[in-house]
Amino acid sequence: MITKKEAGTVNGKAVAQYTLENENGLAMTFYTYGGIIQSLLVKDRQGIARDVELGFDTLDEYVKAACYYGAPIGRYANRIGGAKFTMDGREYHLTANENGNTLHGGNGLTFRVWQAVKEEDGGEPSVTLRVESPDGEDGFPGNLTMEMTYTLTADNGVRIEYRGTTDQKTPVNMTNHSFFNLSGEGETALDHVLWLDAGCYTAANEALLPTGELVPVKGTPFDFTSPKAIGQEIGADDPALKANNGYDLNYVVNSWDGTMRRVASLSSPKTGIQMDVYTDKPGVQLFTANSAGPVPGKGGKSYPAHAAVCLETQFFPDTPNHPEFPGGFTSPGEMYHYTTEYRFHL
Numbered sequence: 001m002i003t004k005k006e007a008g009t010v011n012g013k014a015v016a017q018y019t020l021e022n023e024n025g026l027a028m029t030f031y032t033y034g035g036i037i038q039s040l041l042v043k044d045r046q047g048i049a050r051d052v053e054l055g056f057d058t059l060d061e062y063v064k065a066a067c068y069y070g071a072p073i074g075r076y077a078n079r080i081g082g083a084k085f086t087m088d089g090r091e092y093h094l095t096a097n098e099n100g101n102t103l104h105g106g107n108g109l110t111f112r113v114w115q116a117v118k119e120e121d122g123g124e125p126s127v128t129l130r131v132e133s134p135d136g137e138d139g140f141p142g143n144l145t146m147e148m149t150y151t152l153t154a155d156n157g158v159r160i161e162y163r164g165t166t167d168q169k170t171p172v173n174m175t176n177h178s179f180f181n182l183s184g185e186g187e188t189a190l191d192h193v194l195w196l197d198a199g200c201y202t203a204a205n206e207a208l209l210p211t212g213e214l215v216p217v218k219g220t221p222f223d224f225t226s227p228k229a230i231g232q233e234i235g236a237d238d239p240a241l242k243a244n245n246g247y248d249l250n251y252v253v254n255s256w257d258g259t260m261r262r263v264a265s266l267s268s269p270k271t272g273i274q275m276d277v278y279t280d281k282p283g284v285q286l287f288t289a290n291s292a293g294p295v296p297g298k299g300g301k302s303y304p305a306h307a308a309v310c311l312e313t314q315f316f317p318d319t320p321n322h323p324e325f326p327g328g329f330t331s332p333g334e335m336y337h338y339t340t341e342y343r344f345h346l
Contacts, residue, residue, distance in 0.1 A: 001125040007031055007059045013113040015059055020125045022152040025049065026344065034110045035129050035148055036062055037070035037178055042344045045272030052273065054179035054308050057298050068177040071110040072148055075133060075140050077175040078285060078317040079103055081209045085320035087169065094139035099207055106138035109146065126151035135168065142168030157343040164336035172330045173315045176340060179289060179308035182268035182275060186301035189309050190231025195265045196224040196284065198251035202316050209318050214252055230288055230309060246290035246306055250316055256282040260339060264311050278341040279313035282326050286311060313340045
């Protein structure tokens with residue numbers, strides 16, 4: 001149920017590659033480098049195992065690309081405006097890595113080698129990874145210890161559980177940046193059907209930073225409260241859709257109360273595979289891989305624009321600069337503890 005092999009080294013540190021498999025044939029392979037999910041095999045309606053996770057064939061390709069395919073993101077997922085925030089009267093300056101803003105924590109935890117600290121085999125195999133982020137890394141205060149547990153559940157779920165502690169109050173917002181194509185690789189995901197339990201989204205400026213306004217989706221191309229194809233309205237006459245060549249925005253989960261529940265469903269009419277997303281976070285970033293492409297991927301295949309759908313569960317973007325937004329900070333004596341689960345079925 002759990003296999004491990006050496007994958008090479010990054011910055012002189014050994015990297016392992018793990019594969020977890022459950023009794024239903026669901027199989028996930030990931031590296032201890034960044035905790036990156038390299039492949040995710042799910043059986044379609046014909047019993048064929050499809051790799052629904054976009055990415056690369058080798059560890060070296062992930063290191064050279066320095067991108068976010070399949071990666072956990074932190075300390076703070078999404079954007080922090082001006083690469084700074086004020087907390088308890090003190091201003092903190094962060095690593096600016098996107099047009100003067102901080103994206104995904106700056107250099108972040110994605111490009112670090114994590115340590116595997118626990119393995120549990122059996123009906124629900126799991127591996128726990130740990131990384132230490134020192135005080136001042138990327139400008140964030142506090143020594144942060146982050147653990148992340150990958151579990152394949154008996155009901156065909158990939159559960160990602162985050163636990164973190166800090167010795168100073170600090171922003172923390174972990175997510176996973178998997179690029180999903182439920183039809184397999186090498187084609188667009190525009191025919192994928194999406195439902196979101198979200199009646200609003202956070203309005204954003206040209207830099208994709210929130211203005212603070214929550215905009216109702218009803219009557220707009222951003223409404224997925226009834227299931228519809230991803231590509232149905234990408235060509236709509238909307239400034240944001242045109243500027244981004246697709247969807248790249250944070251949805252506000254309806255009636256969020258911190259409990260674990262289904263917030264999204266994505267399905268492929270070609271394979272019959274459906275993925276339900278469960279989380280206890282208040283936001284979901286919908287990103288439809290809008291770059292022009294093609295991008296070289298696994299097996300010699302190239303990924304065109306809109307080759308995948310990302311559903312990143314999170315606190316809202318730039319929450320450290322928006323006290324009206326929920327969550328976003330962890331203090332000493334508290335446990336940062338949130339979970340996301342992707343459940344697959346036909």
